[in-house]
Amino acid sequence: MAIAQPSAAPRPAAHPAANPGYGKRSAPDQEPRTGRDFAHLPARESSIATYLDRLDDEADMSIKTLARHLDYGQCAIGTALNNLSVAGHLRRVRRPVIVDGCPRWVWHTFFSRTARDDAWWDALLAGAAPVTERPSPEAARSAAYGVLAGLGRIDARLTLSAGECGALEEQAAEWFARGAGEAQLVAAVTAGLPERVAHAHGFVRARLLAKLPPAPPTPSPYEVLCTACGEPSDSTALRGGLCGGCWGDRPGLAADLVHAHAGQVRAALRTGTSPTGQRHARL
Numbered sequence: 001m002a003i004a005q006p007s008a009a010p011r012p013a014a015h016p017a018a019n020p021g022y023g024k025r026s027a028p029d030q031e032p033r034t035g036r037d038f039a040h041l042p043a044r045e046s047s048i049a050t051y052l053d054r055l056d057d058e059a060d061m062s063i064k065t066l067a068r069h070l071d072y073g074q075c076a077i078g079t080a081l082n083n084l085s086v087a088g089h090l091r092r093v094r095r096p097v098i099v100d101g102c103p104r105w106v107w108h109t110f111f112s113r114t115a116r117d118d119a120w121w122d123a124l125l126a127g128a129a130p131v132t133e134r135p136s137p138e139a140a141r142s143a144a145y146g147v148l149a150g151l152g153r154i155d156a157r158l159t160l161s162a163g164e165c166g167a168l169e170e171q172a173a174e175w176f177a178r179g180a181g182e183a184q185l186v187a188a189v190t191a192g193l194p195e196r197v198a199h200a201h202g203f204v205r206a207r208l209l210a211k212l213p214p215a216p217p218t219p220s221p222y223e224v225l226c227t228a229c230g231e232p233s234d235s236t237a238l239r240g241g242l243c244g245g246c247w248g249d250r251p252g253l254a255a256d257l258v259h260a261h262a263g264q265v266r267a268a269l270r271t272g273t274s275p276t277g278q279r280h281a282r283l
Contacts, residue, residue, distance in 0.1 A: 015069055016060050021097070023058040027112035027124060037113050041087060044072065048080045049089055053113045061109040078228075085227035086240030088115035092230070093125060093222040108222075118239065125222045144172035147182050151204065154190055157197040164201040171208045178213045 017023065031037075037053065038046040051070060052061070060066075063081070067074045084090050094107045110124070145165050152159030160168070175185045188211040189204055197203050223232045228246035239247060 015055055016065060017058050018060040021106045024055050024061050025108045025110045026057055027110050030112055031114045045080050045083050049084055052111050082228045088117060091121050091241050092225040092227050094225060095222050125224055142169060142173055144176060145169045147185055148172055151189060155193060157193060158200050158204060160200055168205055178215055180213050
């Protein structure tokens with residue numbers, strides 16, 4: 001009988017995305033992927049980390065969703081995420097945002113294939129993460145240039161020369177800096193074209209300027225959460241992403257108080273009342 005490899009993670013192709021703006025965030029400045037990125041971890045943690053590493057950004061990182069797609073229960077996955085946090089591979093954060101005039105919180109789980117220490121994570125979440133590499137010359141030919149060069153394949157009236165693409169590259173890149181995607185940029189330039197475009201360079205330039213999305217507001221700083229209990233905390237007070245209580249630094253309740261409270265809860269479940277005698281309300 002074949003023996004399954006405990007470190008082999010299933011393929012994440014069918015893993016669902018979180019709500020827009022939530023879910024996984026890949027940490028910057030990671031080492032290239034190899035076959036032994038998580039060999040320093042126990043088998044369970046290595047398997048889960050390999051799976052998380054291959055998820056797209058904004059993938060759902062909730063324990064319930066991960067349990068549906070991995071061969072581990074919710075308790076095992078929760079423990080493994082805590083261990084990955086202590087090992088320097090992830091941090092949980094939240095940030096206040098305004099959506100349609102209403103305040104709300106968004107939650108992210110930052111994941112790093114390369115293990116980082118607490119000082120690095122503190123710098124990242126404070127907006128000052130170290131950068132150890134500069135983009136290569138090949139990477140400098142940005143996605144913006146590629147979009148501009150491809151306009152002529154979408155509609156021959158918008159064909160640009162290499163020089164014209166270079167001249168417009170900075171203006172197109174500003175769209176990406178403001179949160180637009182390639183599809184949004186292409187649609188803005190190509191929608192509702194006139195029958196004749198006399199000068200493709202001038203036409204594209206005018207549309208890039210006229211339809212430029214508004215600058216995004218300055219984001220609020222991340223509030224770091226304890227990976228285990230989810231309570232917000234000053235990042236400098238966390239060790240390995242865990243608060244003092246989850247490390248066991250917080251003194252526990254006396255045994256008689258725990259037994260008394262457990263008795264009240266059991267009585268409430270039998271009678272349908274709360275431990276204080278009030279009926280439970282459906283939330």
